[in-house]
Amino acid sequence: xATVAGPGRGPVVLEEGVATQILRLLRRAPVHIALAVIGVxxxxxxxxxxxxxxxxxxxxxxxxxxxxxSKPSIVTFENYTNIFNDDGxxxxxWITALVTVGSTILPxxxxxxxxxxxxxxxxxxxxxxxxxVVGLLLVPVQMSLIPIFELYNKTGLFDTVFxxxxxHTAFAAPFGIFLxxxxxxxxxxxxxxxxxxxxxxxxxxxxxxxxxLGIPAIASLGIFQVLFVWNDLLVGLVLAQDNQPIAPEIFxxxxxxxxxxxxxxxxxxxxxxxxxxxxxMFQRYFVEGxxxxxxx
Amino acid sequence: xxxxEMYERSFxxxxxxxxxxxxxxxxFLLFVPFLIANIRRFRREN
Numbered sequence: 393x394a395t396v397a398g399p400g401r402g403p404v405v406l407e408e409g410v411a412t413q414i415l416r417l418l419r420r421a422p423v424h425i426a427l428a429v430i431g432v433x434x435x436x437x438x439x440x441x442x443x444x445x446x447x448x449x450x451x452x453x454x455x456x457x458x459x460x461x462s463k464p465s466i467v468t469f470e471n472y473t474n475i476f477n478d479d480g481x482x483x484x485x486w487i488t489a490l491v492t493v494g495s496t497i498l499p500x501x502x503x504x505x506x507x508x509x510x511x512x513x514x515x516x517x518x519x520x521x522x523x524x525v526v527g528l529l530l531v532p533v534q535m536s537l538i539p540i541f542e543l544y545n546k547t548g549l550f551d552t553v554f555x556x557x558x559x560h561t562a563f564a565a566p567f568g569i570f571l572x573x574x575x576x577x578x579x580x581x582x583x584x585x586x587x588x589x590x591x592x593x594x595x596x597x598x599x600x601x602x603x604x605l606g607i608p609a610i611a612s613l614g615i616f617q618v619l620f621v622w623n624d625l626l627v628g629l630v631l632a633q634d635n636q637p638i639a640p641e642i643f644x645x646x647x648x649x650x651x652x653x654x655x656x657x658x659x660x661x662x663x664x665x666x667x668x669x670x671x672x673m674f675q676r677y678f679v680e681g682x683x684x685x686x687x688x
Numbered sequence: 689x690x691x692x693e694m695y696e697r698s699f700x701x702x703x704x705x706x707x708x709x710x711x712x713x714x715x716f717l718l719f720v721p722f723l724i725a726n727i728r729r730f731r732r733e734n
Contacts, residue, residue, distance in 0.1 A: 534712040
């Protein structure tokens with residue numbers, strides 16, 4: 393009897409295992425299905441944009457982008473070759489790249505120097521000035537559009553890359569100073585004192601000790617800036633006219649002809665690829681940076 | 689959207705900068721309570 397029960401128990405246990413596995417899958421199924429549905433819904437506009445950019449204008453007019461599922465053979469990369477031969481679009485991409493690089497490096501420079509000063513240097517009215525910076529965090533960008541527009545018109549900065557870089561730098565400075573000051577304040581005092589005893593000047597301490605330790609926060613500030621400036625529509629629309637960045641350029645295509653999708657779709661998709669690639673590359677810093685200064 | 693209205697009045701054809709500026713000042717005034725709350729919270733924390 394015992395010998396029969398022995399092997400008999402084996403398959404039963406195995407069957408229970410399969411059953412529980414199936415049961416567990418079934419119990420998790422609603423969550424998985426819900427996640428898949430949300431994911432598809434979320435990606436739908438992007439997929440639609442990509443598919444529209446792969447259709448010829450006449451095909452895009454004839455039926456929606458979903459016709460690519462039934463007729464994959466009508467895919468064409470003609471739109472992409474066209475926009476990369478279009479001086480307006482290529483020029484706008486180039487301007488956007490210049491503005492983005494400038495508007496990332498300059499605020500990081502300003503904000504890291506100011507953040508160090510607010511965190512570790514003693515000077516009169518330091519806390520009051522920093523409270524001013526905290527207040528500036530909430531000033532809406534629309535406040536400064538008209539004054540800066542008139543100022544740029546008089547000084548010749550209107551419609552220039554420098555003008556856009558200065559504007560973005562000024563608006564990124566409060567957040568950058570706030571973020572980096574809080575991060576730098578978390579650096580142990582002992583490290584800075586050790587460097588000071590070794591005879592390092594303030595500038596040397598900043599370059600050799602504070603900056604390397606602050607890299608996670610600086611990187612996340614840089615990523616925020618790249619994403620924000622690359623996607624910016626309003627500032628480019630107001631402060632540039634003939635040398636517009638890519639987002640206002642696409643927007644003006646939309647207004648002039650109504651439905652020239654063969655330019656808008658590929659340009660918009662390509663313009664969205666850049667922030668996406670940067671986010672994918674630096675995702676680690678993105679998450680780390682969000683926590684920067686919150687845990688001491 | 690009040691922000692879009694501000695843009696439309698000032699920059700797209702109408703060029704009524706005074707009107708747009710008034711809208712943006714109004715927007716800022718809406719923000720002031722949050723601004724004060726933010727500063728107060730920050731002072732309490734430090």
